[in-house]
Amino acid sequence: MSALKERLRSDLTTALKAREALTASTIRLVLAAISTAEVAGTQARELNDEEVLDIVVKEAKKRRESATAFDDGGRPEMAQKERDEAEILAAYLPAGLSDAEVAAIVTAAIEQTGAAGEGMKAMGKVMGLVQPQVKGRADGGAVAAEVKRQLGA
The missing domain is CATH 1.10.10.410 (Arc Repressor Mutant, subunit A)
Structure with a gap:
């Protein structure tokens, strides 16, 4: 199992024990996307760290785009939720470049x-x-x- 996927599972357990609903639901969504990718295609397989990172990057990008769409649609509370989820996912991404x-x-x-x-x-x-x-x-x-x-x- 990839180290990043293992870290996500461990953090999910921690978030559930601490009753952090937003963190737990965000990590669940990413783990579901990873599981979907693992069973996609003709044969199920285990993803490596790079492939798991790609999924986390895609999910973080979805959150940023959704926040922008909600802002444009006049839904600031939903935009903030998406930004909060993107912030949670940012902890699993490598440091950004200037x-x-x-x-x-x-x-x-x-x-x-x-x-x-x-x-x-x-x-x-x-x-x-x-x-x-x-x-x-x-x-x-x-x-x-x-x-x-x-x-x-």
Whole structure:
């Protein structure tokens, strides 16, 4: 069993004992998403830590997007609940990267691929190199915007 999944299960038990309803329900939702992913496809399998992290990242992103949608729809109490859930999930994610760190990673990737003069044609090459380095630590849209900016689009 992956260490992250084991940590989630342990934290669920702790939250249940402490009667922390929001934490328990949030962790339950993530564990359900993990279980669904494990049985998806033709054969059930155990997910590794990286795959479990991908699911936690997706769930955290869903919460942030839902909070924005609830804010736009005039439902501040629901938006706050989604933000609280996203904050709980943030504890399971690696530390985020600053804008300067993302810019440095993108600059290094452009130099490594030799894409400096190619413009937007090289975006796929650069993103392919950058994505594994920032996975779960930076928003994909912000990374893409930085790549575009540095490629001169």
